[in-house]
Amino acid sequence: xxxxxxxxxxxxxxxxxxxxxxxxxxxxxxxxxxxxxxxxxxxxxxxxxxxxxxxxxxxxxxxxxxxxxxxxxxxxxxxxxxxxxxxxxxxxxxxxxxxxxxxxxxxxxxxxxxxxxxxxxxxxxxxxxxxxxxxxxxxx
Amino acid sequence: xxxxxxxxxxxxxxxxxxxxxxxxxxxxxxxxxxxxxxxxxxxxxxxxxxxxxxxxxxxxxxxxxxxxxxxxxxxxxxxxxxxxxxxxxxxxxxxxxxxxxxxxxxxxxxxxxxxxxxxxxxxxxxxxxxxxxxxxxxxxxxxxxxxxxxxxxxxxxxxxxxxxxxxxxxxxxxxxxxxxxxxxxxxxxxxxxxxxxxxxxxxxxxxxxx
Numbered sequence: 001x002x003x004x005x006x007x008x009x010x011x012x013x014x015x016x017x018x019x020x021x022x023x024x025x026x027x028x029x030x031x032x033x034x035x036x037x038x039x040x041x042x043x044x045x046x047x048x049x050x051x052x053x054x055x056x057x058x059x060x061x062x063x064x065x066x067x068x069x070x071x072x073x074x075x076x077x078x079x080x081x082x083x084x085x086x087x088x089x090x091x092x093x094x095x096x097x098x099x100x101x102x103x104x105x106x107x108x109x110x111x112x113x114x115x116x117x118x119x120x121x122x123x124x125x126x127x128x129x130x131x132x133x134x135x136x137x138x139x140x
Numbered sequence: 141x142x143x144x145x146x147x148x149x150x151x152x153x154x155x156x157x158x159x160x161x162x163x164x165x166x167x168x169x170x171x172x173x174x175x176x177x178x179x180x181x182x183x184x185x186x187x188x189x190x191x192x193x194x195x196x197x198x199x200x201x202x203x204x205x206x207x208x209x210x211x212x213x214x215x216x217x218x219x220x221x222x223x224x225x226x227x228x229x230x231x232x233x234x235x236x237x238x239x240x241x242x243x244x245x246x247x248x249x250x251x252x253x254x255x256x257x258x259x260x261x262x263x264x265x266x267x268x269x270x271x272x273x274x275x276x277x278x279x280x281x282x283x284x285x286x287x288x289x290x291x292x293x294x295x296x297x298x299x300x301x302x303x304x305x306x307x308x309x310x311x312x313x314x315x316x317x318x319x320x321x322x323x324x325x326x327x328x329x330x331x332x333x334x335x336x337x338x339x340x341x342x343x344x345x346x347x348x349x350x
Contacts, residue, residue, distance in 0.1 A: 029210040091295075095254045095261070097217040099298060100291045103256075110253035113350065123216040130216075137255075138248045 035136035037117065042134050043069050046106075056104075057090040065106040068119055072132045077121060080129050085121055094118035094137050102129070105137060115139065160191035164198040175199035205230045212237040221287035235275045236284040243268035246328055250349035257298050259348050262305045262340040263331050269309025270327035273317070278310055285310070301341040308334055 037045070042065075049066035051074055056064055071077075077085055085102040086092065094103035094116075102121035109116045116137040124130040167182045169175055179195035209226065212234065218226070226233040243264050244254060251260040272281035285306045289299055312330040316322040332349065334340045 030212070030214045033211065092256055095256055095264075097214040098219075098288060098291070099256065099295070099302070100219075101214075101217050105255070108253070110251065110348070110350070113252055116253050125216050127216070138251075138253050 031122075035140055037134040037136070039069050039072060039134075053088045057088075061093065061105040061108045064104060064119075065117070068106050068134055071119070072134075075132075077129050077132060081127065082121070082123070082129075085129065094120075096120045096135060103135075103137075106134070110138065159187060160194050161198070163188040163191045164194075169199075203230070205234050209234050209237065212241055219287060219290045221290040222284070225283060225287050229280070232276055232280055233284070236272060239271035239275055240268055242271055242324065246324075250328070250332070252350050253346075253348075255346065257301060257343040258346040259335055259340075259342055260346075262301070262342050263335060263349070265302050265305035266309035266312070266331040266334060266340060267327055269306045270313040270316075270322075270330065271324065273310055273313035274322050274324075274327070278314055281310060281313075282306075297343060301343050304341045308339055 046065040046068060048069045051067040051070040056067055056071070059067075077088070080088075082100055082102050089102075089104060092099070092103050094105040096103045096118070101123065104119045105116060106119055107115065107117040116139075118135050118137045120133050120135040121129045122131045122133060163182075163184070164179065167179065169178045169182065176195050176199050179199060180192045182192070184191060209230065213226070222233075225236075246267050247254050247260050247264040250263060253260050254264065255261055269281060269285055272284055275281075276284070286303075289302050289306070309327070309331070312334065313322055313327060316326050316330065331340075335342075335349075
């Protein structure tokens with residue numbers, strides 16, 4: 001009986017883990033070849049400032065970087081469509097796969113020949129924002 | 141009761157995603173001419189009895205081409221037209237998206253950036269169009285280029301810019317083909333020349349290449 005009770009949550013957790021990991025297999029194959037920055041790395045690089053959509057919309061790339069960590073943590077754009085992102089945060093800049101994927105440059109290093117980074121609003125198969133990540137625009 | 145709850149949770153967790161896909165993967169049937177036969181007769185149970193109906197889909201998805209496509213194409217970002225082309229012309233689609241990667245790498249090498257509506261964007265579209273023409277011929281190239289721009293949500297001016305720069309790339313590639321000099325290097329040189337002489341449309345100039 002004790003062994004059975006121990007097995008229950010383990011079985012449940014394992015089955016849910018495998019089901020969700022399979023769903024993401026196709027999408028993540030492409031993403032595996034991209035370079036992303038973690039939130040702790042971002043905080044070390046740019047610091048952390050409260051995110052405000054109005055401020056983000058009017059700021060330059062490098063000032064947007066300070067809001068990146070807070071924007072991602074707030075998760076307020078999860079489930080939104082690209083058109084809603086554009087309305088809230090302004091015209092896209094940067095590039096990830098196509099014009100339909102919302103991206104915003106947050107560090108432009110090209111004229112100093114250093115790295116460039118962007119916020120990418122990754123979509124699910126229904127075309128809604130699934131996750132926001134910090135992606136290396138250039139150069140690997 | 142606890143067992144019933146577990147079974148229910150397990151079913152919704154696993155089969156709400158794609159239970160048939162999992163059933164096929166567990167079968168360990170490899171791609172090949174006998175994939176369909178093996179798949180159709182593979183054992184099923186109450187929850188997977190209808191899965192053999194999708195064997196042709198699964199056998200195709202196991203092909204080397206499909207596996208490679210998953211690495212070079214960002215599926216959630218594909219337009220409906222691109223998805224149709226992939227299912228109709230999978231091998232051509234693989235070449236198309238490998239050419240896209242080359243165009244993006246060339247762009248980053250020249251401009252140290254990959255942006256929207258600027259010189260790097262114009263260059264990237266021109267080069268991709270040229271490479272597609274080289275790999276697939278002008279007709280198939282245009283199919284993939286138009287499919288990529290078919291998203292209704294994109295800005296009209298930016299879409300017009302992309303279509304114009306695609307066309308410039310297609311025409312340049314056809315000229316190079318007639319001269320017998322359709323190479324990746326020549327396509328890039330033509331793109332840079334077209335940028336310099338103002339042939340390409342650039343909505344938000346930033347400068348470059350570096």
